[in-house]
Amino acid sequence: MAPAHRIGRPRPAERRLVLVIGHHGAVLRRRVVLLPLVGLLLTGCLRLEAPEAEEVSGEPAETLLPVSEAASGGAVRLEPSCPAPDPGEVLGADDYNEAFEDADLPYWQSADVGASAVLSDGRVVWMWGDTIREKEVEPEMPRMVDNSMLVTSGTCISQLVDDEHGPALPRDPNRLSVWPMSVNRIDPRPDDAADVTDVLVVFCSRVQRGDRMWDFIVRGTTVAVYTVGADGVPRLSDAAQLTPDDANLGAIHWGAASAVDGDWFYVYGSRNTGQAYVYGHELYAARLPIGQVMNRNAMQYWDGRSWQGDSDRVVPVIGADTGVAQTLSVDLVDGRYVAYSKLGGDLADEAATWTSDSPTGPFVVQPVLSSPAGQDTGYIQYTPLAHPDVPTTPGQMLVSVSRNVDDYELLLQRPQLGRPLFSEVPRP
Numbered sequence: 001m002a003p004a005h006r007i008g009r010p011r012p013a014e015r016r017l018v019l020v021i022g023h024h025g026a027v028l029r030r031r032v033v034l035l036p037l038v039g040l041l042l043t044g045c046l047r048l049e050a051p052e053a054e055e056v057s058g059e060p061a062e063t064l065l066p067v068s069e070a071a072s073g074g075a076v077r078l079e080p081s082c083p084a085p086d087p088g089e090v091l092g093a094d095d096y097n098e099a100f101e102d103a104d105l106p107y108w109q110s111a112d113v114g115a116s117a118v119l120s121d122g123r124v125v126w127m128w129g130d131t132i133r134e135k136e137v138e139p140e141m142p143r144m145v146d147n148s149m150l151v152t153s154g155t156c157i158s159q160l161v162d163d164e165h166g167p168a169l170p171r172d173p174n175r176l177s178v179w180p181m182s183v184n185r186i187d188p189r190p191d192d193a194a195d196v197t198d199v200l201v202v203f204c205s206r207v208q209r210g211d212r213m214w215d216f217i218v219r220g221t222t223v224a225v226y227t228v229g230a231d232g233v234p235r236l237s238d239a240a241q242l243t244p245d246d247a248n249l250g251a252i253h254w255g256a257a258s259a260v261d262g263d264w265f266y267v268y269g270s271r272n273t274g275q276a277y278v279y280g281h282e283l284y285a286a287r288l289p290i291g292q293v294m295n296r297n298a299m300q301y302w303d304g305r306s307w308q309g310d311s312d313r314v315v316p317v318i319g320a321d322t323g324v325a326q327t328l329s330v331d332l333v334d335g336r337y338v339a340y341s342k343l344g345g346d347l348a349d350e351a352a353t354w355t356s357d358s359p360t361g362p363f364v365v366q367p368v369l370s371s372p373a374g375q376d377t378g379y380i381q382y383t384p385l386a387h388p389d390v391p392t393t394p395g396q397m398l399v400s401v402s403r404n405v406d407d408y409e410l411l412l413q414r415p416q417l418g419r420p421l422f423s424e425v426p427r428p
Contacts, residue, residue, distance in 0.1 A: 280323020
């Protein structure tokens with residue numbers, strides 16, 4: 001969801017429009033008209049139009065989606081090769097900022113989101129949304145692709161590539177973009193190959209892009225599964241449509257965050273209420289058996305009292321008045337559930353934690369870090385995420401925020417401006 005990162009080059013006649021609604025919220029363009037538009041937005045007088053919902057070509061007869069040989073075969077690799085991580089090494093936010101600032105990868109110059117999972121050998125997998133690549137690397141392809149994957153070993157960064165040099169997750173059969181939202185690592189399953197060491201489950205939005213940079217509709221949630229074998233390379237093994245196609249702008253976006261606890265995958269969904277003056281998203285909870293993560297019929301929803309199978313009975317576990325951004329993180333941290341997001345939605349200027357002993361709340365919110373949205377500067381910050389499983393300074397929790405600028409040409413010229421910013425906050 002795209003602050004300045006969900007961007008295609010605007011047509012000249014369209015460059016006066018300043019509000020961009022994207023994968024992770026809304027950002028304002030053209031600062032000369034910024035304050036009037038902020039006023040209209042905050043009073044609920046400005047209603048933006050999404051692109052007209054297109055008829056999809058028909059959902060697959062089964063929810064399981066095809067996986068190409070290019071995405072799953074032996075040509076998938078990590079470049080450059082990194083040494084094994086040092087088990088005793090602890091990296092702070094400054095170390096990660098320096099590593100990503102110095103990164104010079106042809107297929108990853110900048111990106112947003114950056115959801116993480118720690119592999120069994122200590123390496124960290126990072127899933128990214130819209131990704132800018134070097135201009136010269138694939139002249140016949142767009143500079144920006146839908147998503148990418150990096151793997152870090154200490155401060156050494158590798159990119160996942162294959163011979164087609166496309167996104168890590170290809171578009172779905174209806175040509176919808178796939179934007180990662182959350183990722184978790186689980187142990188190998190009984191049917192996995194003997195050399196599999198890790199399984200990665202990635203929840204993604206399926207998105208219909210429009211003609212303009214602010215046009216898109218979230219159409220549903222896809223879940224993708226990667227396996228990591230003896231060579232240490234994540235390979236896409238399965239993908240499925242977890243939720244059916246739905247162009248309703250008020251729908252719950254499942255997979256906005258996810259967490260594993262025992263035999264269950266807790267899958268959180270965010271929802272924009274559409275209420276005037278309310279820019280926080282409601283948060284909802286569902287769960288899936290860990291062995292049926294691609295089975296939409298196995299999904300159970302929290303109705304305020306119990307888990308049950310009727311999605312119409314689901315109720316929010318966090319209300320919009322103290323709501324979260326559209327994409328966030330929820331993690332099991334030292335036995336407690338911790339959400340981390342913008343407090344009050346994507347346009348807010350402060351990040352917070354929401355903590356609870358239960359996956360369904362009640363949650364106690366605590367502001368922890370200034371995170372200015374940047375509408376008044378042109379330097380945008382959005383989608384803060386926590387990385388509690390990544391070792392860092394004792395007593396602290398590593399967090400990141402996506403960054404961008406409100407000038408697409410500037411981003412292409414200086415992609416470093418669109419790289420994440422890491423910080424540390426007290427560990428809840």
